[in-house]
Amino acid sequence: MGYAIEYYAHGREDRQPAEEFEDALCSDNPRLLGKLQGVTSRERTGEPTPHSRLQQASGYWNDYQRTRRVSPEVPE
Secondary structure, eight states, rough: BOOOOOOOOOOGGOOHHHHHHHHHHHHHHHHHHHHHHHHHHTTSSSSOHHHHHHHHHHHHHHHHHHHOOOBBBBOO
16 A cells, blocks of 8 residues: 655746745745744754643644545555
8 A cells, every 4th residue: 555645846947836935935025034934943943842832733633633534545
């Protein structure tokens, strides 16, 4: 049993949508790009995640697994 993973290219030179978004954000809204980079740099400092946040994330993940189903790829 396998799963199919599809990657979507967008725009020039088969770039991923996230790359296109980042480039557009850099030229159109540099302040927002700076805020997003600030948030991601603070989350990657190696600080431990509070237990309450881990429980919240676990609850979200359990709810997602309960309400959404991913069917395996059916061989032809």
